[in-house]
Amino acid sequence: MGPVRADLPVIDLQSPDIAAATKSIRQALVDYGFLYVINHGIDGATMKSVYAESKKFFEQPMEEKMALEKNSSHRGYIRPDFEGFEADAGGKGDLLECFHIGSGKSNDANQWPSADRFPSWKETMESYYDCAIFLKSDYVCMFGPFTTGSAMKSKYGSDHGANAHTDYGMLTLLSTDGTPGLQICRDKDARPQIWEDVHHIPGALVVNIGDLLERWTNNVYRSTLHRVLMVGKERYSVAFFVWPSPDTMVTCIESCCSEANPPRYPPIRSDEYLEQRLTSTYKYK
Ligand SMILES: O=C(O)CCC(=O)C(=O)O
Numbered sequence: 074m075g076p077v078r079a080d081l082p083v084i085d086l087q088s089p090d091i092a093a094a095t096k097s098i099r100q101a102l103v104d105y106g107f108l109y110v111i112n113h114g115i116d117g118a119t120m121k122s123v124y125a126e127s128k129k130f131f132e133q134p135m136e137e138k139m140a141l142e143k144n145s146s147h148r149g150y151i152r153p154d155f156e157g158f159e160a161d162a163g164g165k166g167d168l169l170e171c172f173h174i175g176s177g178k179s180n181d182a183n184q185w186p187s188a189d190r191f192p193s194w195k196e197t198m199e200s201y202y203d204c205a206i207f208l209k210s211d212y213v214c215m216f217g218p219f220t221t222g223s224a225m226k227s228k229y230g231s232d233h234g235a236n237a238h239t240d241y242g243m244l245t246l247l248s249t250d251g252t253p254g255l256q257i258c259r260d261k262d263a264r265p266q267i268w269e270d271v272h273h274i275p276g277a278l279v280v281n282i283g284d285l286l287e288r289w290t291n292n293v294y295r296s297t298l299h300r301v302l303m304v305g306k307e308r309y310s311v312a313f314f315v316w317p318s319p320d321t322m323v324t325c326i327e328s329c330c331s332e333a334n335p336p337r338y339p340p341i342r343s344d345e346y347l348e349q350r351l352t353s354t355y356k357y358k
């Protein structure tokens with residue numbers, strides 16, 4: 074028998090019953106750290122163009138892609154076997170290719186393919202980015218009023234997937250081209266680990282919690298271990314990572330601790346935490 078299907082809740086972001094939707098979101102984040110959202114406002118045409126542009130970029134010869142290799146701000150192209158998630162420390166990196174875009178159109182650290190050969194690349198990616206930012210703001214207000222940073226990653230793989238890992242930031246909004254492979258492991262300490270398939274729901278986005286939010290909520294919300302197994306077919310996905318603004322002090326949220334359940338982690342600035350995590354991920358250079 075293959076892995077079971079993860080029975081993740083589907084949250085309708087246009088639901089008129091906000092109280093019920095909020096309750097389901099909270100429960101899903103406590104139980105799984107993963108959920109689906111529908112009616113999220115990113116239209117099918119935008120999605121389609123992001124995949125078409127990604128495909129065109131990743132299909133280029135390696136030397137063309139390497140001309141935009143990731144810079145010190147972690148923006149740009151990441152070749153296969155470069156991104157090593159900590160969960161596999163000592164092992165090899167992922168056999169996936171990625172392209173990272175960072176927050177803000179004014180951000181000079183971003184790298185873009187040449188406008189001659191990719192006339193609509195930048196515009197397409199920025200348009201998706203803007204939709205995701207708009208969407209993210211609905212979520213972020215649940216956690217309090219602070220501004221956020223973010224990054225977007227377009228990924229491509231054909232033979233091997235992503236090693237088991239948790240995401241680092243606050244939230245991840247994930248879209249895939251429908252090719253299966255994503256799996257979650259709800260109890261990271263269980264042995265053997267039990268993996269469940271996250272099936273594709275056309276048009277839905279998968280939302281999951283990252284380690285920073287787990288830390289912020291004193292482990293009330295779960296950053297769930299996940300991985301991507303390849304099924305011998307090419308697969309594209311786009312992940313949008315939501316981070317708090319760099320100077321945010323991540324100090325245990327009051328309602329998540331008490332005398333009996335004291336904070337497990339000392340306060341840390343958001344940029345310090347993320348830099349530590351990014352540096353250890355990209356140590357394979
Ligand atoms: O491609 C996917 O389905 C998941 C990718 C992922 O987990 C990540 O980029 O952090």
Ligand SMILES: [Fe+2]
Pocket residue numbers: 238239240299
């Ligand atoms: Fe991930």
